[in-house]
Amino acid sequence: MTSYFEEHNCEPLNDNPNTPDNLLEFARFLILTGNWRDEEFSGLFNERPPPPTSSDFIEKLETMEVSKEETGSSCPICLKGYEAGETISSLPCKHSFHANCLLPWLQKTSSCPLCRAELPTSDPDWEEMKRQKKREKDRETDIEALHDSMFG
Ligand SMILES: [Zn+2]
Ligand SMILES: [Zn+2]
Known part of the structure; x- marks a missing residue:
């Protein structure tokens, strides 16, 4: 029996451990199938894992x-x-x-195991990143509010 990949003539994934091709292939698949959600998956590539709670x-x-x-x-x-x-x-x-x-x-991470509410850490870089994210979010909310007041 031929595998799905053979039938579809796919190139096998590069298994060089230095290139995270599996993730990239997965990302490409999600984009192609319209399932890419920036806010859910960008973390796989750009962000480091959260530090422990303070x-x-x-x-x-x-x-x-x-x-x-x-x-x-x-x-x-x-x-x-x-x-x-x-x-x-x-x-x-x-x-x-x-x-x-x-x-x-x-001691491993800094969010609630249930609702993922963020908790304080003692990592200054991480805290700065959280502040920046919050500022971005506030700005988005402002723009939405402005939009609503103009067109709502
Ligand atoms: Zn328990
Ligand atoms: Zn919670």
């Missing part, structure tokens, strides 16, 4: 001990129900997790 911030996270009344809900990371006596931490977005489950996550 340790100051982690230390000051709101934590509480699970009481008997709260044992109905469960931790979105390990999916286990909260048990009385366990410690849970809440993020500013109001999502809460076992402290023991949340900590390793925040």
Whole structure:
């Protein structure tokens, strides 16, 4: 049986590890099929992964001990129900997790595991990039508001 790629006469992907051809091929496929979404995929190419959450911030996270009344809900990371006596931490977005489950996550990245709300880091470059992004977004919102006031 011939493979899909043989039937369609595709060039095999270059497997030189120094050129991320797989990603580029994937990107090209998405563009060709109309599925490219800048905001979702540009991150694959241009942005570095988020740095860990600031340790100051982690230390000051709101934590509480699970009481008997709260044992109905469960931790979105390990999916286990909260048990009385366990410690849970809440993020500013109001999502809460076992402290023991949340900590390793925040030490790797700086967003809420559930809603991806961004959290403070201690990386000045990253913080500057976030500020720039916010400024761009504010500008877009301004332009939209202006557009709406003119044509709305
Ligand atoms: Zn958990
Ligand atoms: Zn959240």
